[in-house]
Amino acid sequence: MPSPPVLLTLEDYRKYSERNLVKLARDYYESGAEQEETLRRNVSAFDRLLIRPRCLRSVEKIDTSVEWLRKVDFPIGIAPTAFQKMATKDGELSTVCGAAASKSIMICSSWSTTSIEDIGKEAKIVGATIWFQLYVYKDRKVTESLIHRAEAAGVEALVLTVDTPVLGRRLKDTYNKFSLPKHLKFANFESNSQAEMPKGDTGESGFMQYVSSQIDPSLDWNTLQWIRTKTKLPVIVKGVMRGDDALLALGAGVDGIIVSNHGGRQLDSAIATIEALPDVLRAVDKRIPVWMDGGVRNGRDVFKAVALGARGVFVGRPVLWGLAALGSSGVAGVLGILQSEFRHALQLSGYRSVEELQKDDGVLVHASKL
Numbered sequence: 170m171p172s173p174p175v176l177l178t179l180e181d182y183r184k185y186s187e188r189n190l191v192k193l194a195r196d197y198y199e200s201g202a203e204q205e206e207t208l209r210r211n212v213s214a215f216d217r218l219l220i221r222p223r224c225l226r227s228v229e230k231i232d233t234s235v236e237w238l239r240k241v242d243f244p245i246g247i248a249p250t251a252f253q254k255m256a257t258k259d260g261e262l263s264t265v266c267g268a269a270a271s272k273s274i275m276i277c278s279s280w281s282t283t284s285i286e287d288i289g290k291e292a293k294i295v296g297a298t299i300w301f302q303l304y305v306y307k308d309r310k311v312t313e314s315l316i317h318r319a320e321a322a323g324v325e326a327l328v329l330t331v332d333t334p335v336l337g338r339r340l341k342d343t344y345n346k347f348s349l350p351k352h353l354k355f356a357n358f359e360s361n362s363q364a365e366m367p368k369g370d371t372g373e374s375g376f377m378q379y380v381s382s383q384i385d386p387s388l389d390w391n392t393l394q395w396i397r398t399k400t401k402l403p404v405i406v407k408g409v410m411r412g413d414d415a416l417l418a419l420g421a422g423v424d425g426i427i428v429s430n431h432g433g434r435q436l437d438s439a440i441a442t443i444e445a446l447p448d449v450l451r452a453v454d455k456r457i458p459v460w461m462d463g464g465v466r467n468g469r470d471v472f473k474a475v476a477l478g479a480r481g482v483f484v485g486r487p488v489l490w491g492l493a494a495l496g497s498s499g500v501a502g503v504l505g506i507l508q509s510e511f512r513h514a515l516q517l518s519g520y521r522s523v524e525e526l527q528k529d530d531g532v533l534v535h536a537s538k539l
């Protein structure tokens with residue numbers, strides 16, 4: 170029997186996952202838009218923020234819990250990612266089991282390869298909390314039906330993605346003529362035009378063709394009002410990058426904001442999310458929770474986002490690495506690493522809780538100031 174792999178970091182998971190992913194899937198999961206500057210910047214911007222630790226503050230007892238519409242043990246959740254059955258046979262069902270095992274909230278993508286009903290059923294069995302991410306179709310009835318089905322499946326919040334009026338140009342997907350493998354479908358849809366992705370050709374990935382035929386690029390703040398009239402669930406917007414837009418979101422009555430640039434997959438040259446976070450936090454001024462995603466690769470990154478004032482972070486690609494590496498136990502493994510590294514960072518820098526960390530505005534320093 171081969172001994173189980175020793176996977177100590179998210180990077181270990183990334184490397185290990187490669188053996189289980191065909192090139193088409195690996196490129197789709199990993200890529201950013203255009204020259205991938207924002208993809209790299211999301212990660213490197215964390216490295217330029219450094220921690221100024223306190224000492225001798227008794228960190229024997231630590232409380233890492235936070236309020237995320239409900240109480241959660243750690244400020245770390247699973248970002249929505251599409252097409253998880255390209256990583257492993259059970260796809261989203263394995264992710265929801267990993268979410269339950271690590272007690273993390275999972276945001277399910279509109280574009281899952283398992284229906285929201287099936288994910289919802291599994292979530293109830295394993296005791297996971299799920300939120301649902303929404304894409305707005307040109308045919309509004311499709312979106313309305315998605316909202317009602319997500320509610321019936323037991324989701325606790327809707328997450329409207331606002332950074333995808335059109336699809337970012339992911340060059341690797343175009344070179345690969347990316348399309349969903351034949352045996353997989355957009356499981357939340359029935360009609361062929363919505364459930365199946367066209368075949369890619371040399372000019373455009375099948376994905377690009379699907380988005381331009383189905384997704385509504387006229388999305389604006391009125392769409393948010395429209396969504397509000399269709400649900401009583403909390404509505405969170407994902408993809409806000411500026412304080413002025415955060416104020417508009419507040420005005421539209423949203424219940425939370427996720428600062429996100431879609432993991433560098435939409436507008437290349439956009440600033441990193443950890444760089445965008447302070448402007449949004451200033452504008453919101455604690456009136457609603459603000460989360461962030463993008464480039465979180467260890468527990469110190471979580472610490473830095475939380476120290477700036479974020480309610481917490483979501484992780485995208487690292488969860489896919491866990492899923493592709495070891496299925497549900499890989500998802501739990503990745504989240505477990507982030508949790509223990511976050512806890513460790515709190516202890517080593519002398520904070521006993523998130524509240525205590527957020528009261529100290531001198532904990533971080535930018536490398537350019539040293």
Ligand SMILES: Cc1cc2nc3c(=O)[nH]c(=O)nc-3n(C[C@H](O)[C@H](O)[C@H](O)COP(=O)(O)O)c2cc1C
Nearest residue numbers: 198248249250251278330431432463464484485486
């Ligand atoms: C393969 C992949 C698929 C994604 N699918 C979705 C999606 O369906 N809906 C969405 O709102 N965001 C989607 N995202 C963006 C993530 O939710 C998240 O913003 C991003 O992955 C965070 O960056 P990280 O991967 O560095 O953690 C996707 C990202 C990746 C990498």
Ligand SMILES: CCCCCCC(=O)C(=O)O
Nearest residue numbers: 251333335336380384434
């Ligand atoms: C309207 C844009 C949809 C992108 C869907 C999947 C995704 O978010 C990603 O690949 O990134």
